[in-house]
Amino acid sequence: MARLTFLGTGTSQGVPMIGCDCNVCRSCDPKDKRLRSSVFVEYRGLDILVDAGPDFRQQMLRSGIRHIDAILLTHNHKDHTGGLDDVRAFNYIERAPIRIYCEKYVEDSLRNEYSYAFAEKRYPGVPEWQITNIDDRPFRVHANIPSVRLVWVEGKGYEKIPVTPESWSETRQRPVPEEAEIIPVRGRHYMLPVLGYRFGRIAYLTDMNFIPEEEFGKLRGLDHLIINCVRRGRHISHFSLEQAIEVAEKVGARQTYLTHLSHQLPRYEELCAELPPAIRPAYDGLVIESDDE
Template identity: 55%
Template sequence: MTKLTFLGTGTSQGVPIIGCQCPVCKSADSRDKRFRSSALVQMDGLTIVVDAGPDFRSQMLAGDVRHLDAILLTHNHKDHTGGLDDVRSFNYIDKKAVEIYCEERVLKTLRNDYAYAFAEHKYPGAPEWHIHLIDERPFRVESLENSGELEWVHDVGYFYRQADGSLKPSDNAVNEASHLNPNVIPIRGLHGPMPVLGFRFGNIAYITDMSTLPEEELSKLKGLEHVTLNTVSYHPHHSHFSLDEALQLAGKIGARHTWLTHLSHAFPSHEAFCEELRALCAEKGINSIVQPAYDGLTISDKC
């Protein structure tokens, strides 16, 4: 069984937005309070977080997350990577680097944004990340708890300390064997002009920050119990699906449930938005139950 908990369902500024006095930002309904978009996935005994934005610390505390096997990054925008310094807590708890899976273009931004985490002579207490480079190919996330402690060797890179005391180099490329027995299927989309990844875990697919999902990716989204799609506005947007585009796509994918995320204060508060979506789906004949996601909601692919 795969479980997904929404840790954040808000747009890049979150909801409420600082200083905004609109009814949604002032709503008393806790489902209208949205951290930056992120999800916790539990499957095969693994605990995986998708994206680590500026609310990462609060999200780990709210979700009582005590151990992480991996962080998967969809793309390199700050509302999805701005909390990576706070993995230090997991470095201390697990006594190892945090395993981060991302594309090369995302790694390039991380090297720039967090130069101190990649410095040759890192200061003690800097976050420790072990990067696995991924692409569109399905790959396997595994528990690396028994791979030994990761050690930084000056001017050389990370090595795993083996049980016999020897050092084994840690390779950034995802192990080729992991493509043969995958448990994560990347979904390629575009966020404006920027290539981004969504991910399928079991019968749950998590898609955020897309404005285009190429037709050929739809075959990876067959037979889903749940799909998550992003929308920020009723109007066409340069880098996100509009509500209408998200609904059209929900119909095309045909998952039993569609959850909307990366939501902004442009949409009404939770109850009113549920009502509006019910009416829109009936009117458009959309064959999926479309609802707004909210922080703390858990879904699973076997009810």
């Protein structure tokens, strides 16, 4: 089973945008409040996060996420990587590095932007990442079960509790996770290569304005397609509303959700009204599920 939670569905500036008085930015509808784009996917017992933007901390707290087996990065833009320092909380509680899967150029970029996390003599308390390079071929993600977990005991402070796969599965009330195969989907974001990801019958594609013809084979038989769309009319690096609808119709998933939305699109309710029923705007907190593998 795959279960996907939208943690953020906004474009790089989020919605509302700082300093803007437009109709959408002033909307009182919670569905018009969009943190930066990221999704949490529970797939084959694994907890997988796609992208960790500047709202990462708030998204973890808001959704009550207490463990992550893997973070998959789509590309190196800050609205998708700006929260990676905050994985320190997971490092601290689980006494283990966080596993990150990304392309080589994305890792190079992290090495520049977060040089302190890669320094030979690292300052205590910097984020701990274990990076695996991937390309556009399917790859496997494994469970990252910690061997201990810090648990707060009132009046005493933190206690280190040993963790076994059995105790882990009991606390989380689900079977010991298996490994999962994930299919990357290649797209382009103006000049930049980006990766989307397919989990069973759900595919998450963001920050694209072009998908090579040969990649459409990876998108057959989907229950849910998630695709980015920033506004109406052409944009240099994102699908427009019109282009996203075109891709959605070509892929033919049972249901398509639009994400990475900006305030230049109508309010949620108005946008729903103008889209065909098989295409919906996503919103923060929306959960979708797919039973079939």
